[in-house]
Amino acid sequence: MLAAKQLFALASSSKPQAEPAFLRERVDTYYRERAVNAVTGGHILKGRIPGADDLILTSNDYLSISRHPAIMQAQAETLHAQGHGVLRSSVFLFGETPQRALERALAHATQAEDALVAQSGWCANTGLIQAIANAETPVYLDMFAHMSLWEGVHAAGATPRPFRHNRVEALDTLIAKHGPGLVIVDSVYSTNGSVCPLPAVVDVATRHGCVILVDESHSLGVFGTAGEGMVAALGLTDQVHFRTASLSKAYAARGGLILGSVRNMEYLRYASRPAIFSSGLLPHELAGLQATLQVVSEANDRREQVLDNARYLRAKLAGLGYDVGQDESQILALVPGAEHLTIQLRDALEARGVFGSVFCDPATPRNRSLIRFTINAAHTRAELARVAAVCAEVRDVVDLAQWPEARKRGEAA
Numbered sequence: 191m192l193a194a195k196q197l198f199a200l201a202s203s204s205k206p207q208a209e210p211a212f213l214r215e216r217v218d219t220y221y222r223e224r225a226v227n228a229v230t231g232g233h234i235l236k237g238r239i240p241g242a243d244d245l246i247l248t249s250n251d252y253l254s255i256s257r258h259p260a261i262m263q264a265q266a267e268t269l270h271a272q273g274h275g276v277l278r279s280s281v282f283l284f285g286e287t288p289q290r291a292l293e294r295a296l297a298h299a300t301q302a303e304d305a306l307v308a309q310s311g312w313c314a315n316t317g318l319i320q321a322i323a324n325a326e327t328p329v330y331l332d333m334f335a336h337m338s339l340w341e342g343v344h345a346a347g348a349t350p351r352p353f354r355h356n357r358v359e360a361l362d363t364l365i366a367k368h369g370p371g372l373v374i375v376d377s378v379y380s381t382n383g384s385v386c387p388l389p390a391v392v393d394v395a396t397r398h399g400c401v402i403l404v405d406e407s408h409s410l411g412v413f414g415t416a417g418e419g420m421v422a423a424l425g426l427t428d429q430v431h432f433r434t435a436s437l438s439k440a441y442a443a444r445g446g447l448i449l450g451s452v453r454n455m456e457y458l459r460y461a462s463r464p465a466i467f468s469s470g471l472l473p474h475e476l477a478g479l480q481a482t483l484q485v486v487s488e489a490n491d492r493r494e495q496v497l498d499n500a501r502y503l504r505a506k507l508a509g510l511g512y513d514v515g516q517d518e519s520q521i522l523a524l525v526p527g528a529e530h531l532t533i534q535l536r537d538a539l540e541a542r543g544v545f546g547s548v549f550c551d552p553a554t555p556r557n558r559s560l561i562r563f564t565i566n567a568a569h570t571r572a573e574l575a576r577v578a579a580v581c582a583e584v585r586d587v588v589d590l591a592q593w594p595e596a597r598k599r600g601e602a603a
Contacts (some may be wrong), residue, residue, distance in 0.1 A: 229530035234550050234559065237540050244543040245573055247563040252412050252520050253492040254568035255485055256442040264481035269474040280307075280470035281460060288476045293455075295483055300410070301422040302433065302449035306458050307479075309468045311407050311436025312338040314446030317462030318432060319372070320345040322401065328371035330364055330395075332356065332386070334379045336405055337552065345463075348372075355379075358390040362398075370399040377420040378408035381549055382560065383521025388420060392429050403432040410447075411440025412493055412520060417486040441482050445471055492567040496520050499574060500565040506578035510585060513595035523549075524581075525560040527594045532559040538584040544577050557594075 209217075225233050240246055255261065283289055289307055297305040308314040319342025323329055327348045331339060334355045343350045351368055353360040361373065373395040375386045388404065395402045406419040414423035417440065421430050432454070437445040448458060459465055471479075500520045507514045507522065514522045526532045529550055536548055539561065550559040563577070590596055 227530050227533055230533045232533050232537070234529050234533050234536075235548055237536050237545075237548070240540075240545050241543070244540075244545055245577060246545050247565065247569075247577065248545060248547045249566055250408075250439040250564055251442045252408075252440045252496050252564070252566055253442070253486065253489050254496075254566045255440075255482065255489070255492070258482075258485055260485060261442075261478050261481045265474045265478040268477035272473040275473040277469050277472075279466060279468065281466045283470065288473060288480075289470060292476050292480055292483075295480065296447060297449060299416065299483055299487060300418045300433070300449055301427045304450065304452040304455040306448040306455050306462075306465065307471060307476075308446035308448060308462075308464060309471065310444065311336075311405075311434065311438065311446040312341070313464035313468065314434045314436070314448050315339050315405065316342040316345050317464040318403070318434060318448050318458065319343055319348070319374075320463055321458055321461040322346075322432075323348040323372050325349070328365075328368040329374060330361055330371060330400070331374045332376065332379075334381055334384070335374055335376060336380060336407070339374050339403075339405060356384060356387060358387060358394055361391065362394045365394070365398040365400060371401070372403060373400045374403045374405070376405045376408070377413075378406075378517075378519045378521065380408055380521065381554060381562070382515065382523035382525070383408075383517060383519040383562075384515055385420075385517040385519055388424055388426060392426050396429055401432070402430045403434065404430050405434050407434070407436040407439050408519070408521065410435040411486045411489075412496060415490070417489060417493065437479065441479065441486065443479055443482055444475055445479065496565055496567040499567070499569050499571075502571065503563070503565060503574045503577060506574070507581055510578070510582050511590055511596065512581065513593075520565045522563045522565070523560045524563070525558060525593065525595060526588065527557055527559065529556065529559045531588065531593070532561060535561055535584070535588045538587045539580060542580045542583065544580045 227234060280289060293305040293307050297303060308317060315338040323346040325347045328351050329343045329348045330351045330353060332355055333352045351364050353364050375391055377386050377388060392402060404421050406421060409420040411417040413420045421427055421433055431450060433449040435447045437443045437447055497518060497520060504514050504522055512524055524535060526535050532548060546561040546563045549562055
């Protein structure tokens with residue numbers, strides 16, 4: 191890992207004559223403002239390397255199926271039989287193909303009319319919004335919506351109209367002011383694990399005649415009686431026009447997903463730029479996803495376990511004074527706020543063998559950086575108790591009482 195002095199040396203070692211000023215300035219800004227924190231001297235995204243006995247709470251493999259034998263066997267058999275197949279854009283697939291079979295199976299499992307498999311969750315979101323919005327479309331996004339959704343608005347040339355996180359009344363006011371458009375929310379927000387009040391959002395958006403897009407990346411597989419996601423579990427499929435998801439979370443694979451009507455999916459196959467201009471998934475990836483779908487649909491014990499694990503750790507951390515919210519999700523966030531305080535927390539946790547994911551600008555505002563814990567079904571109670579014990583040990587080290595939410599509680603009291 192590079193120390194601060196080494197980073198500065200690296201920053202000044204390139205030959206300036208080989209680069210125009212605009213490029214050098216962009217890179218210099220990174221080294222000046224991101225690579226070396228002004229208070230701690232450290233890089234916010236570069237901590238220790240985990241050891242064999244350390245606890246890792248950074249994986250999105252919520253159901254702990256990344257090494258499931260049925261999935262690996264399906265992938266291995268297809269890879270041996272077909273290799274990487276014919277590499278081409280999905281726009282050139284015709285008739286009944288493994289991808290179309292998978293799309294139909296995914297649609298059936300999620301109570302959708304049809305589905306489109308994309309190269310990633312990023313491609314699903316950017317390609318969808320680019321294809322359904324334009325410069326005249328007001329797009330209403332929750333402020334915590336995933337960056338891929340904001341990028342889709344940019345690609346469409348549309349006007350973003352952000353509203354305060356989970357504040358349905360703010361959404362209602364915005365739509366009344368700017369007119370019907372596209373409403374975008376996450377069912378479970380990846381940054382802090384908060385859950386969207388979907389019924390209320392859908393009610394407001396429907397009443398104003400809006401199109402509704404729900405990103406289900408962190409609820410697909412985890413919520414519902416068969417992992418169908420939160421929209422279907424709440425009986426809202428007939429009111430939500432589009433659902434998207436990354437298949438790199440509970441599905442522990444590579445790919446993205448768009449769910450919607452047969453008519454709209456047919457349109458997107460030939461209008462979404464990532465669908466046209468990127469190669470499709472490889473044969474062994476498609477075979478693995480078919481096997482994964484079966485595993486996920488039967489994984490009720492894993493769904494119960496991951497949410498039970500999250501409830502346990504959330505209660506422990508809340509009892510220690512950490513503000514981890516009250517929502518029932520598998521994501522917990524510790525929010526020191528300022529980046530130097532988040533570096534301090536990261537270093538304190540990692541020194542004691544606990545690793546979470548650092549979220550900072552541009553994933554969060556500069557004054558709301560955080561450490562995220564993602565809980566998996568395979569985490570044992572003893573491991574989670576150890577995490578809680580470490581968090582108890584570092585409270586004074588990281589000056590928990592001075593974190594923004596702790597100060598708010600103190601002022602309210």
